[in-house]
Amino acid sequence: MKNNIYDKDKKIICPKCGSNQLITDHESAEIACENCGIIVDKNLVDIDPEWRAFDHEKKDKYSLLKTPTSYIIPNKDLDTMVDWENKDGPGQDISIRNKSQLYRLKKWQRKTRVSGATERNLAFALSELDRDSSRLGLPKSVRESASVVYRSAVDNNLIRGRSIECVVIASLYAACRRCNIPRTLDELAEVSRVTKKEIGRTYRFLARELNIKLPPTSPIDYVPRFASELGLSGEVQSRAIDIIEKAMEKELTSGKGPTGVAAAALYIASVLVGERKTQRDVADITGVTEVTIRNRYKELTEQLEMGEIL
DNA sequence: AAGACGAAAGTGGTTGA
């Protein structure tokens, strides 16, 4: 079976979203779509409909079965192997299977001994990622973005000495921030067995090694989620965002924790609009203390000349 | 009685010598 993606002159596009913004990865011979994050493998020989039409759940399942042949083994060897299997295939199932296994074992041992472990690692990590992100109610785009981060972490040998779960969570953290729907370290720590400290440390490590540069999280990004969890109206939200924008102009927010600023802005806005929440309510949802809210609140009202509250 | 306020002491992380 000849595959048409392999042709070098042909432009490769992402089968899922049609984007041609593909990132080629050096060592693993895989191509990732920058837009939606799925893997489009250039060296893939066996293009079944199932592969072509994969969405992410399916891809995870099939990757166990298929990826060892598609990801790792150089394409020329792979071509040979596929042909050989196809010719001898009908009739003698068992012996063929044995031969095939032997062949692959040899291959793996000789050239890519790590790859078996790597694949298992990846499969485990991706299911972990699925579990965590669905617990957090994260959209697919974030999950995909996180899996891209994780894969590159694997490719750069960054997981060694770290737990898979830890790296997965750190990847998720990065992905959330990139997608502008940040989650706090506390929230991430809650759904995993990794401590907040470790997540932070691992994230910083990944960011440094992978050259991920993300601007500091804006308090504004937290407003919609916190507001809806507090049952506050859209009007309160826009007032809060207003306050934060003004505060940022005056550089009142730099160096301060974004959740604290968001919490205080929401509190102030809730009072202004007349949907008052107690400091305790806001503190519980936002994960900061009342004291912090009070401090931010004080700074904001003083510096922004909001005497109207008093 | 509940919520808001603030002082004081403690924690974990960053920075700079």
Added chain:
DNA sequence: TCAACAACTTTCGTCTT
């Protein structure tokens, strides 16, 4: 590596509604 430092937390007593 260590100390200084800022942000944030915990705790607790006082004031306000």
